[in-house]
Amino acid sequence: MEHDIEAYTHTAQELSAMLEEEEDAIATGRDPDRSRLSENTRLATRYAVRIFREYLSEKLQSPDFESMNKEALCRVLRSFYAEARSKSGQLYSKSSLISIRSSLNRYLNEPPYCRALD
DSSP: OHHHHHHHHHHHHHHHHHHHHHHHHHHTTOOHHHHTSOHHHHHHHHHHHHHHHHHHHHTTOOSOGGGSOHHHHHHHHHHHHHHOBOTTSOBOOHHHHHHHHHHHHHHHHSTTTOOOOO
16 A cells, blocks of 8 residues: 555656646746647657748748738648658658648647637
């Protein structure tokens, strides 16, 4: 029975640390949910945003896609998905395009943009 109490205490300590981290995030103006994103998710999101901005620059369009209206964004995304290529010049695989789409969607739907796009 003593072992169970130690396990419970450890879990309570972890919960306390998580709540403290969340309170700290809120107090400093950071989104507590965003701080929980895995590093891989953050990297994928950064990559998708970067390659989309590069695409826009290559097409002589403003790289500030966050402020585009929905129709313009849909048009440029449609072209991007059809034309996007890796650094080696190869078309992206279907799974890569799905990942890029998810990352861009996450980027636009989270603060500070909070756009209801899908």
